Amino acid sequence: MIRLIERLALKNQDWINVVRxxxxxxxxxxxxxxxxxxxxxxxxxxxxxxxxxxxxxxxYYFVFKVLRTLFVDHKRKCKKYVNVENERIxxxxxxxxxxxxxxxxxxxxxxxxxxxxxxxxxxxxxxxxVSMLQLSESxxxxxxxxxxxxxxVKKALI
Numbered sequence: 001m002i003r004l005i006e007r008l009a010l011k012n013q014d015w016i017n018v019v020r021x022x023x024x025x026x027x028x029x030x031x032x033x034x035x036x037x038x039x040x041x042x043x044x045x046x047x048x049x050x051x052x053x054x055x056x057x058x059x060y061y062f063v064f065k066v067l068r069t070l071f072v073d074h075k076r077k078c079k080k081y082v083n084v085e086n087e088r089i090x091x092x093x094x095x096x097x098x099x100x101x102x103x104x105x106x107x108x109x110x111x112x113x114x115x116x117x118x119x120x121x122x123x124x125x126x127x128x129x130v131s132m133l134q135l136s137e138s139x140x141x142x143x144x145x146x147x148x149x150x151x152x153v154k155k156a157l158i
Contacts, residue, residue: 004044004051005037007058018064022071032070039066110157121146122153 008015015036019029040051040063053059111119124130125146132150136143 121149
């Protein structure tokens with residue numbers, strides 16, 4: 001009996017072409033395909049049956065979805081972040097600093113004028129950095145309600 005990994009390896013070039021169709025270069029597509037082999041081999045060892053239609057036929061759509069997910073994950077990992085914490089972004093004169101202080105105080109006053117619920121949601125999501133989904137799961141408040149609240153607060157601040 002042929003193992004799953006051997007069945008998948010028969011279509012290696014097809015898998016590489018699938019990943020290349022997502023916009024990956026040759027090296028990246030080969031890396032993603034290798035990750036797919038590892039992931040599907042682990043799933044097979046755990047007894048996951050969704051990889052095969054029957055004893056001999058590979059579920060190509062399932063493999064496609066795995067490749068797509070791995071490619072997207074790879075792209076997320078490759079995002080470049082620039083740390084500007086220690087850099088001065090712009091030069092300010094004394095007048096500009098006074099204007100920035102005035103704008104900051106104006107925003108603070110607008111936030112203080114909000115309903116307590118709106119302030120609390122805004123503080124948790126925008127200031128503390130908790131994702132809307134995490135907040136929704138931990139509090140039981142619907143995700144869409146949180147999203148609407150954040151949108152309403154941002155609109156009020158403009």
